[in-house]
Amino acid sequence: QQPVQSPQAVILREGEDAVINCSSSKALYSVHWYRQKHGEAPVFLMILLKGGEQKGHEKISASFNEKKQQSSLYLTASQLSYSGTYFCGTESPIVRNTPLVFGKGTRLSVIA
Amino acid sequence: GAGVSQSPSNKVTEKGKDVELRCDPISGHTALYWYRQSLGQGLEFLIYFQGNSAPDKSGLPSDRFSAERTGGSVSTLTIQRTQQEDSAVYLCASSPRGGLAGEQYFGPGTRLTVT
Numbered sequence: 001q002q003p004v005q006s007p008q009a010v011i012l013r014e015g016e017d018a019v020i021n022c023s024s025s026k027a028l029y030s031v032h033w034y035r036q037k038h039g040e041a042p043v044f045l046m047i048l049l050k051g052g053e054q055k056g057h058e059k060i061s062a063s064f065n066e067k068k069q070q071s072s073l074y075l076t077a078s079q080l081s082y083s084g085t086y087f088c089g090t091e092s093p094i095v096r097n098t099p100l101v102f103g104k105g106t107r108l109s110v111i112a
Numbered sequence: 113g114a115g116v117s118q119s120p121s122n123k124v125t126e127k128g129k130d131v132e133l134r135c136d137p138i139s140g141h142t143a144l145y146w147y148r149q150s151l152g153q154g155l156e157f158l159i160y161f162q163g164n165s166a167p168d169k170s171g172l173p174s175d176r177f178s179a180e181r182t183g184g185s186v187s188t189l190t191i192q193r194t195q196q197e198d199s200a201v202y203l204c205a206s207s208p209r210g211g212l213a214g215e216q217y218f219g220p221g222t223r224l225t226v227t
Contacts, residue, residue, distance in 0.1 A: 002154075032215070041116075041203060041218035042155070087154060099145060099168060100216075104154040 001026050003090045005103035012078045012110050020106045022088030023070040029093035031064050031071035032100055037084040045073075045086075075108070083110045114138065116219035118204050124225045125194055133189045133222045137206030143214060144181055146189050147203045148173075149221070155203065161187065194226045 003024045012018055022031060030049050034042040048064035048071060059076040075082055085107045089100030117136045125131050137144050146158040157171040161181045172178070176194075181187040191198055201221040207214035 034216075041220050042205075042216075044215040044217070047215060089155075099157045099160045099171070101157070102147075102155040 002101055003088055003103040005086075005088060005106045007106060008104070009107040010109070012075075012082075012108065014080060014110060014112055015077050018075045018078060018108065020073040020075070020086050020088075020108070021070060022072070022090070022103055023068075024090050026069065027093055028064075028066065028069055028071075028090050030091040031062075032089040032091075033062055033071075033073055034087045034089065034102075035082075035084045036087065036105070042087060078108075078110045080110050080112065083108055116204055116206050116217050118202075118219040118222050120222060121220065122223045122225075124227060127196060127226055128193055130190065130192045131194055131224065133191075133202050133204075133224070135187045135189070135204030135206075135219060137185065137187070137204070138208075138217055139185075141206035141208050141217070142184070143207040143216075144187050145205045145207070145216060146179055146187070147205065148200045149203055150200045158189070158202075191224075194224075196226050199224055199226045 003022050006021045010018055032047050033045040035045055036042040062073045064071045085105040087102050087105045089102045091100055116138055119134045142163045144161040147155045148158055149155055159179045160168040176192045179189045201223050203218055203221045205216040205218045207216045
């Protein structure tokens with residue numbers, strides 16, 4: 001079951017904050033976040049393995065609410081380099097050792 | 113160290129022809145994945161190799177698609193009798209840990225155009 005990401009696209013000015021959500025209709029074991037810049041391959045950001053876990057990478061952090069079956073990615077004081085498409089990938093606790101299912105992505109554009 | 117490499121970077125082929133796409137994963141990575149990404153779309157899973165286990169082929173869209181991984185390293189994705197809807201960027205990724213939430217390292221992709 002493909003996770004649903006929201007918003008589909010967002011435009012920010014440098015220094016503004018944004019939140020990207022990733023929701024699943026099924027229980028989740030883990031959530032992965034990747035960023036793909038235009039014309040480049042996706043790059044791993046972080047994995048959240050436990051409900052309630054929060055992690056950070058530069059000024060990008062994420063939380064995982066197991067009960068709500070969702071994860072949120074927080075971008076603080078955005079920089080031009082944050083522009084790209086952000087994908088979440090989810091892993092089910094029921095069917096383990098299977099590939100991630102990725103959402104359709106959220107396109108983030110940071111402008112000066 | 114060297115990352116994941118893919119070849120060719122671009123491939124233009126005529127409808128009905130067969131194509132082979134190659135992926136060289138990071139040395140020592142046991143897991144290897146193939147994805148397809150159409151313009152503006154997400155990452156569509158195709159096939160997954162983990163060590164010596166039988167590959168997970170559940171994402172292959174039709175029997176025209178096949179893949180193999182030789183010696184637990186290099187992988188080749190083959191598309192037979194290509195169709196225009198096969199046009200997309202084909203991404204390969206490898207991971208030091210398969211299945212259990214291993215981070216994936218992506219190659220630059222092969223852009224396939226079927227005319």
